[in-house]
Amino acid sequence: MSDTTPGAEPTPEPTPPPSSSTPPPASSGGGWSGSAASQQANEAVATLKKGNPLDLATIGAGLLVLLGSLLPYYTVSVSGFGANASESVTAWHGFFGWFGALLALAAAVVLVLHLLAVALPVPVRLTVLGLLALSALCTLLALFVMPGGSCDDSLLGGSLCDMIDQGHGVGYWLALLASLAGTGLAVLRRTAP
DSSP states (O other): OOOOOTTSOOOOOOOOOOOTTSOOOOOOSSOOOHHHHHHHHHHHHHHHHTSOHHHHHHHHHHHHHHHHHHSOOEEEEEEETTEEEEEEEOGGGSHHHHHHHHHHHHHHHHHHHHHTTOOOSSOHHHHHHHHHHHHHHHHHHHHHOOTTOOGGGSSOOHHHHTTEEEEEOHHHHHHHHHHHHHHHHHHHHHHOO
């Protein structure tokens, strides 16, 4: 029984939704459809797999530097008065750590774009070598420059500084080795025919 007031039209019944057997209209706005994006991604992966092994290793080294920057990079431990405590932070707490990681990532991106036949306005081999060499230099500087300074720079006395040990974690050593390896690979690739 429908609600009607005298002199008013009865409320129409809602129309059922369209059946699911009709396909949705194709988009004509130049956007990416799921299958086209998947096909392009597959083509890009196939192109990268055909790349020179030295190039692929260089890209991997750049990504390893980034991964190392996300792991424990700087460490500090305090022991004294019967207690021990330790803490670590990532490379993103000190300038040379994060800057070196971004340089290595930029080198990997430039090399990937080159392998995918994207025209770049820079000499690719020299750019990759320069970025990775700067990344290695920044990572080496992070060995000596700690975020927040060292204990010797503070107002603490010498005996209190003996209880504090600042160092580097696994992320630092991974980033250092990967940046040095990436630089060496870039040199090999630049000089190879």
